[in-house]
Amino acid sequence: MQLDPKVLMTIKxxxxxxxxxxDGFMNGFNKSTVKGPGLEFSQYRSYQPGDDLRWLDWRMFAxxxxxxxxxxxxxxSISVRFLVDASASMNHNDNGVRKIDYxxxxxxxxxxxVNLQGDAAGLYVFKDGGLFTxxxxxxxxxxxxxxxQLDQIQANGTFTKPAHYKELFAGSGRKELLVFITDMYQxxxxxxxxxxxxxxxxxxxxxFHLMGNNELxxxxxxxxxxxxxxxxxxxxxxxxxxxxxxxxxxxxxxxEIRMQLLGKHIVYRMINTSQPLDDALxxxxxxxxxxx
Numbered sequence: 001m002q003l004d005p006k007v008l009m010t011i012k013x014x015x016x017x018x019x020x021x022x023d024g025f026m027n028g029f030n031k032s033t034v035k036g037p038g039l040e041f042s043q044y045r046s047y048q049p050g051d052d053l054r055w056l057d058w059r060m061f062a063x064x065x066x067x068x069x070x071x072x073x074x075x076x077s078i079s080v081r082f083l084v085d086a087s088a089s090m091n092h093n094d095n096g097v098r099k100i101d102y103x104x105x106x107x108x109x110x111x112x113x114v115n116l117q118g119d120a121a122g123l124y125v126f127k128d129g130g131l132f133t134x135x136x137x138x139x140x141x142x143x144x145x146x147x148x149q150l151d152q153i154q155a156n157g158t159f160t161k162p163a164h165y166k167e168l169f170a171g172s173g174r175k176e177l178l179v180f181i182t183d184m185y186q187x188x189x190x191x192x193x194x195x196x197x198x199x200x201x202x203x204x205x206x207x208f209h210l211m212g213n214n215e216l217x218x219x220x221x222x223x224x225x226x227x228x229x230x231x232x233x234x235x236x237x238x239x240x241x242x243x244x245x246x247x248x249x250x251x252x253x254x255x256e257i258r259m260q261l262l263g264k265h266i267v268y269r270m271i272n273t274s275q276p277l278d279d280a281l282x283x284x285x286x287x288x289x290x291x292x
Contacts, residue, residue, distance in 0.1 A: 002276035005097045008105050014147045017105060018112035025109075025281050078177055078288070079120040079136040082107045082146075083168075085182035085191075086127035090155040092183065094212030094273055100155040102210055102273040103181040106280055108150050110179060113281070115143045117288070123149055124168060126182075128157030131164040136176075159190050165197065177288060178205045184257055192260060199264040206267040206287050209257065213274040218246045 003021060011017040046066070084107055090100040107123070114121040115138070122136030123146050134142075134149055178198055184191060184207075198205050254270060261268040269283045 002278055004276060005102055005105065005273060006095065009097060009101065014104070014108050014151055015112075015144070018108040018147070021105070021109040021277055022112050022116070022281075025278055077118050077120065077138065079122065079174070080110075080114045080177045080179065080288075081122040081124060081136055082111060083124045083178060083180040083182075084126065084150075084153065085159065085180070086125050086153050086155045087159045087185070088156055089183050089185040090210075092212055092215070094214045097212075097273050098155070099183050099210045099212065099273055100153060102271075104150045104153060106181055106208065106271075106277055107179075108147060109277055109281065110284055111143060111146050113284070115140065119288075121146060125149070125153060126160040127153070127155070129159075129161050129164075131160045131167050133167045159186065160194075162190075162193070165194060168194070168198065169201065176203050178203050179208065179284065180205065181208045181210065183211070184209045195261065195264065195266060199266055204267075204287060205264075206284065207261055207269070208280050208283075209254075209268065209270045210273050211270055213272055216250070216272060218243045218250075 003024060008017055008021070011020065046069070048069075084103050086100060086103075090098070090103065092099050111121045111123075118138060120136040120138040121143065123132075123134040125132040132149065134145060180195070182191060186192065195205060195207070258268050258270075267283070267287055269280060271280050
C-alpha cells in the first residue's frame with residue numbers, strides 16, 4: 001500500500017508513521033520475509049535429489065504442487081548514517097508538503113527499516129550553519145532518540161559551515177552506508193565539498209535529491225515572484241513565457257548534478273515530493289544489499 005505524502009502529513013506520531021510506511025512497502029515487496037530482528041531476502045529453486053529437506057518450502061508446495069528449496073542469504077550488520085539537510089531552502093512547499101517534512105518521513109522510515117535489519121543507525125542534521133550529531137547504534141531506545149530528533153527539526157539558515165564537518169568523519173573507521181537527504185541547493189558548491197570528502201573515505205553514499213512537483217513542472221500559478229528561502233532575494237517571473245527556458249535549464253542542472261555525483265561513485269536519486277516514499281525505499285534496499 002503506497003501512501004501519498006499528504007496522507008502522511010496527517011499522522012502526527014512519527015514512530016507510527018514509519019511503521020505504517022514500511023509495513024505497507026514490505027507487503028508489496030516480492031520474495032521478502034521478515035523474521036526475528038533481521039530481514040532475509042528469499043530465493044527459490046526447484047528441489048534436486050540430495051537437497052536438505054529442512055529447506056523444503058511446504059507452503060510453496062501447497063500452492064503449486066511442486067517442490068522448492070528456499071535459499072536465504074544471511075546479511076551482516078552495517079552502520080547506516082542519515083544526513084539530513086535542514087537549511088532554510090528545505091522549507092519549499094509543494095501542495096502542502098514541505099521538503100523538510102518529506103525528509104523527516106523518509107529518514108524515520110529508513111531508520112525503522114535499518115533497525116529491523118539489526119543495523120546501527122545514526123543521524124546528522126545540517127542546520128543553521130551547524131551540525132547536530134547522533135552517533136550510530138543498533139538498539140530500539142536509540143531508534144526512539146532518532147525519532148525525537150527528527151520531530152524537532154526546523155529548516156533554518158544556511159548549510160553547515162566546513163568547520164563542523166569533522167563530526168562527519170568521526171565514525172567507526174569502517175566502511176558505512178551514508179544516506180544524504182537534501183534539495184541540493186548550494187551557493188558555493190558546499191554540498192559537493194561534503195560529498196567529495198565522504199566519498200574519499202570510501203563510504204557508500206546515496207543522495208536523495210528532493211524536488212517539488214511545482215519545481216519540476218514550473219507550476220507557480222498565481223505567483224508573480226519567487227523568493228530565495230536562504231538569501232531572501234526575490235525574482236519576478238512570467239510562468240507562461242519562462243516555462244520552456246526554465247525546463248531546459250532544469251534538465252541541464254539535474255544532468256550536471258547526476259554526472260558530478262556518479263563521477264564520484266555516489267548513488268543519485270531525484271525524488272519527487274508529491275510521490276510516495278517507495279522509490280527511495282527500494283533504492284535504499286538495493287544499495288544496502290550490495291554487501292558492503
